[in-house]
Amino acid sequence: MPEMEQATQGTAFVKVQDVKKVYGAGGALTQALRGATLEVPQGEVCVILGASGSGKSTLLNIIGGLEPADAGGVSVGEWDLTDKGQRELVEYRRSMLGFVFQSYNLIGNLTVRENVAVCRYLSADPLDEGALLDACGLAGLERRYPPQLSGGQQQRVSIARALIKNPPLLLCDEPTGALDSTTAKDVLALIERVNRRWGTTVLMVTHNEDIARMAHLVARLW
Numbered sequence: 001m002p003e004m005e006q007a008t009q010g011t012a013f014v015k016v017q018d019v020k021k022v023y024g025a026g027g028a029l030t031q032a033l034r035g036a037t038l039e040v041p042q043g044e045v046c047v048i049l050g051a052s053g054s055g056k057s058t059l060l061n062i063i064g065g066l067e068p069a070d071a072g073g074v075s076v077g078e079w080d081l082t083d084k085g086q087r088e089l090v091e092y093r094r095s096m097l098g099f100v101f102q103s104y105n106l107i108g109n110l111t112v113r114e115n116v117a118v119c120r121y122l123s124a125d126p127l128d129e130g131a132l133l134d135a136c137g138l139a140g141l142e143r144r145y146p147p148q149l150s151g152g153q154q155q156r157v158s159i160a161r162a163l164i165k166n167p168p169l170l171l172c173d174e175p176t177g178a179l180d181s182t183t184a185k186d187v188l189a190l191i192e193r194v195n196r197r198w199g200t201t202v203l204m205v206t207h208n209e210d211i212a213r214m215a216h217l218v219a220r221l222w
């Protein structure tokens, strides 16, 4: 029986079909994914829940073209990731994806505006920088450096950086994992606003059941 089974009506934008992944070699094998299936229509927020070690990050990394599946199929929009080379995967990530992680990964000696602007040139059709910073609650903070910001503010900068190139799909791996519950709510509300305003499809991995409330779809790994 597959470890994750979830399908929705309508045309799927993200399609994951019976994906398997094993790490290690010889006698030390870890079955990270034993057959994950998932479909997410365009413009929806999908939350992927599961206990620690259930393979959530592995699945997100495979959808993000950061590592290959051992078996099964993944497609996002027109992109079928099967047997894609590194050059094609770079183009896929550049044109299709924004990434947000638990750690903010901002460049410490660049300002807020510069941290966001470095990704602007990855797209021929970027979002308006001022409108985006405003929407992310960063108006007035543009000239600050990351060490001068709270964790929640830094995460909002990383969300703005992921979005400036206007990607169709935003992949978030535990985006509120390092934040207190009030700040986490603010960051989740921002992701919801982004979804509504720009129609960005969102895939979010978490072990926090409360976050599932904001989702159009909930998928579980076990």
Ligand SMILES: Nc1ncnc2c1ncn2[C@@H]1O[C@H](COP(=O)(O)OP(=O)(O)OP(=O)(O)O)[C@@H](O)[C@H]1O
Pocket: 023, 024, 030, 031, 032, 050, 051, 052, 053, 054, 055, 056, 057, 058, 059, 207
């Ligand atoms: N690069 C790797 N090499 C070997 N094993 C790995 C590797 N990456 C993940 N694993 C293993 O695969 C399984 C799934 O890991 P994964 O990080 O995807 O789980 P997760 O659900 O995201 O966990 P968490 O909620 O703790 O972040 C775990 O047993 C993990 O130890």
